[in-house]
Amino acid sequence: MSRANEGTSAELAGGEPAAGGVQSVDRTLQIVELLARSPTPLGVVAVAEATGLAQATAHRLLQALASRGWVRQDADRRYAPGITMFRLGETSQRHVATAAQPFLLEAASSSGETANLAMLEGTHAVYVGQVPSTQRLRTFAEVGHRVPIHSTAVGKVLVAFLGQAEITALLARSGLPARTATTITDPDRFRTELASVRRLGYALDRGEEA
DNA sequence: CGATAGCAAACTTTCACCGC
DNA sequence: GCGGTGAAAGTTTGCTATCG
Numbered sequence: 001m002s003r004a005n006e007g008t009s010a011e012l013a014g015g016e017p018a019a020g021g022v023q024s025v026d027r028t029l030q031i032v033e034l035l036a037r038s039p040t041p042l043g044v045v046a047v048a049e050a051t052g053l054a055q056a057t058a059h060r061l062l063q064a065l066a067s068r069g070w071v072r073q074d075a076d077r078r079y080a081p082g083i084t085m086f087r088l089g090e091t092s093q094r095h096v097a098t099a100a101q102p103f104l105l106e107a108a109s110s111s112g113e114t115a116n117l118a119m120l121e122g123t124h125a126v127y128v129g130q131v132p133s134t135q136r137l138r139t140f141a142e143v144g145h146r147v148p149i150h151s152t153a154v155g156k157v158l159v160a161f162l163g164q165a166e167i168t169a170l171l172a173r174s175g176l177p178a179r180t181a182t183t184i185t186d187p188d189r190f191r192t193e194l195a196s197v198r199r200l201g202y203a204l205d206r207g208e209e210a
Numbered sequence: 211c212g213a214t215a216g217c218a219a220a221c222t223t224t225c226a227c228c229g230c
Numbered sequence: 231g232c233g234g235t236g237a238a239a240g241t242t243t244g245c246t247a248t249c250g
């Protein structure tokens with residue numbers, strides 16, 4: 001019987017290993033996060049492989065999640081996010097959006113542009129709230145959409161005000177892959193860009209025109 | 211081949227007890 | 231009252247066999 005070989009399972013599933021938590025809860029949440037990220041439903045074997053869990057373990061945890069609506073099982077017995085996950089996400093998004101609404105309205109009103117609220121999630125920014133511009137020509141970003149931090153304005157804003165150590169770690173993980181011909185792929189150039197964003201941010205904070 | 215169940219072992223949690 | 235320790239109970243897990 002060996003369980004020591006499951007130590008890297010969280011990294012395989014894309015999450016961080018829990019520090020001193022309940023192992024089964026950590027594993028269950030790994031599965032939840034895996035299914036939430038997957039564009040297609042996954043079978044028990046795929047879930048087990050991605051998380052580093054034994055098939056039996058993955059199956060038991062999936063059954064527990066299914067019994068409470070966190071996952072649903074398709075006709076072909078593959079698993080996908082369930083209604084509970086959907087409700088929780090919707091509730092969470094609504095709480096954040098409600099709290100941010102006055103600030104977004106003010107930003108949209110004063111700038112005449114679409115105001116977006118985004119949160120940092122790993123090497124990506126996730127749109128969690130939005131007040132659209134009234135102008136006919138406007139940018140379009142869907143709430144819930146994930147975008148890379150290094151190739152989007154919202155991502156740069158989120159990263160610009162982090163500490164240097166955090167930025168270095170983030171760049172190491174991101175790798176700055178090119179998405180378009182104009183994507184910044186050089187870390188030094190990206191840091192310069194972040195400095196510009198910071199200067200602009202401080203200027204706006206002082207009430208100066210951009 | 212993938213899903214499921216049984217079993218034994220390992221692990222976690224709870225609780226009582228003790229010393230400070 | 232608080233923290234540390236050990237035993238018991240409960241839970242979780244991997245291996246393996248079986249089923250569809």
